[in-house]
Amino acid sequence: MKLVLSIDAMGGDKAPEVIIQGVETASCRYPFVHFLLFGSQSALEPLLAQKKRLAEKVTLIHCDEVITPDTKPSMAIRGLPNSSMRQAIKAVADGRAQGVVSAGNTGAYMALAKLLLKTLPGIDRPALASLAPTLKGEIVFLDLGANVECSSKNLEQFAIMGEAFARYVLHLPHPKVGLINVGSEDIKGNSIVKEAADLLRASSIKDNFYGFIEGDDIPKGTVDVVVMDGFTGNVVLKAGEGIMSLSLYYLKEAFKSSWLARLGYFLASPMLKKLALRLDYRRYNGGIWLGLNGVAIKSHGGTDALGFSHAIDLAVDMTTSRMNEYLLKEFAVEPPLKEVINQ
Numbered sequence: 347m348k349l350v351l352s353i354d355a356m357g358g359d360k361a362p363e364v365i366i367q368g369v370e371t372a373s374c375r376y377p378f379v380h381f382l383l384f385g386s387q388s389a390l391e392p393l394l395a396q397k398k399r400l401a402e403k404v405t406l407i408h409c410d411e412v413i414t415p416d417t418k419p420s421m422a423i424r425g426l427p428n429s430s431m432r433q434a435i436k437a438v439a440d441g442r443a444q445g446v447v448s449a450g451n452t453g454a455y456m457a458l459a460k461l462l463l464k465t466l467p468g469i470d471r472p473a474l475a476s477l478a479p480t481l482k483g484e485i486v487f488l489d490l491g492a493n494v495e496c497s498s499k500n501l502e503q504f505a506i507m508g509e510a511f512a513r514y515v516l517h518l519p520h521p522k523v524g525l526i527n528v529g530s531e532d533i534k535g536n537s538i539v540k541e542a543a544d545l546l547r548a549s550s551i552k553d554n555f556y557g558f559i560e561g562d563d564i565p566k567g568t569v570d571v572v573v574m575d576g577f578t579g580n581v582v583l584k585a586g587e588g589i590m591s592l593s594l595y596y597l598k599e600a601f602k603s604s605w606l607a608r609l610g611y612f613l614a615s616p617m618l619k620k621l622a623l624r625l626d627y628r629r630y631n632g633g634i635w636l637g638l639n640g641v642a643i644k645s646h647g648g649t650d651a652l653g654f655s656h657a658i659d660l661a662v663d664m665t666t667s668r669m670n671e672y673l674l675k676e677f678a679v680e681p682p683l684k685e686v687i688n689q
Contacts, residue, residue: 348378351661352443355385356412356430357450359648362386365449366393368654370400375655376662382437384409384430409433413454415647422454423461431455435462438640445641445661447632449654455644456492456635463640466670468677471496472637473504474576474644475511478586482567486512486521489573490633491580498541501525501573502549503677505542507636508571509551510676515667516570523551524559524569526578534558542573550676632657634664637673641665 353369355362362385369381380403383390387408394401409430413422426432431450437443439462448455456472465472475488486508493500505523512521525543527535532543535558546555556569564572564582574582601611631653633644641664645657 348380349376349445349662349665350380350382350443351658351665352382352434352437352446353384354431354434354446354448354450355383355390356409357448357455357647358645358654359415359449360650361449362389362393364649364651365654366390366397366400367651368649368658369404370397371651371655372658372662373400373403375659379403379658379662380405382407382434382443384434384437386410386412386430407433413451415451417451417454419453419457422451423457432458432462435459435642438642439463444665445643447643447645447654447657447661449645449647449649449657452491452644452647455642459635459638459640459642463638463642465637466639466673466677469503469507469637469673471500471503472635473500473507474579474633475508475636476583476633478564480565480567484516485564485567485570485572486516487564487572487574487579487582488636489576489579490583491576492635493576495577496538496575498538498545501539501542501575502545503637505546505555505571505573506549506551506676507673508573509554510672511634511636511669512570514669514672515663518570520554521570522556522568523554523571523573524556524563526572526574526582527558527560530558530560532558538575632660634660639670641670 353365355365358365383404383406387406390406409428411426411429413426413429413431431448431454434446434448435458438446460472471493473489474492475486476490477484477486488504488508509521509523512518525539527539546552559568601607631646631649635642641661643657643661645654
């Protein structure tokens with residue numbers, strides 16, 4: 347088996363150094379993957395020269411334009427034809443790669459991915475999904491910011507896509523799906539979430555629809571898939587990352603408070619290392635654009651090499667699981683012969 351992944355080597359706050367390091371880490375886990383690196387030749391060649399083994403697993407493709415965090419989506423589409431992000435996505439659209447990973451500008455990434463890859467038949471809008479730790483294991487939640495305002499139909503489609511991801515990528519036989527609301531009672535919430543709940547109770551995943559859930563149900567692991575609009579999802583994502591960092595910070599400070607506390611830290615250090623690993627949000631770095639006619643993964647812009655390598659993990663999982671073929675079946679649409687690319 348051989349898999350080709352396309353990498354935007356210039357996207358992210360710490361590119362290209364962190365991107366190359368992340369690709370190197372992932373290449374050790376996936377010897378069957380070849381990487382297409384899109385970016386500045388003058389910036390990338392010196393980095394690759396220091397990594398002889400990695401150089402054998404990559405193809406460098408020069409791009410003389412870069413999409414920055416300030417680039418507007420309209421400019422990314424109309425004004426930067428040779429940007430590393432655009433060319434990396436285009437490689438998937440052209441069939442030269444099976445998936446793309448970028449840590450660059452989210453709005454530009456979304457706009458270019460929709461333009462070049464298109465959405466799968468039967469899906470109105472792609473959703474940005476990710477994983478998070480809970481008391482019972484990993485949870486899928488979406489949308490994380492791609493769609494700030496959503497209709498009830500959008501939420502229904504997000505739920506169906508999230509349920510399919512949980513089944514075919516996480517291998518959960520009967521994933522429970524919850525819809526975020528201000529209360530679990532049916533009478534609560536605005537008209538959009540109420541209509542979405544009604545649609546889901548009559549949908550193909552009605553048997554797996556749990557109903558309304560509240561914010562504290564996310565860390566409890568009450569359901570396997572959490573559905574919300576992109577505004578709410580982005581707030582939940584950033585708040586969750588902040589809480590994990592704050593918890594670790596206070597824990598470290600507590601162990602510095604006295605000599606007895608320092609002794610306790612020494613005795614508890616193996617357990618604390620496991621806790622830090624469990625709460626390390628870099629392990630959950632990477633958002634999946636569900637609903638696109640191709641595999642596209644969005645890494646956090648400020649991630650380090652370890653985090654970027656985990657975004658590559660998602661790209662591998664998405665491509666090897668043949669996720670988009672299952673989505674076509676979920677939405678009861680026959681795959682167009684020339685449009686479904688190397689899923």
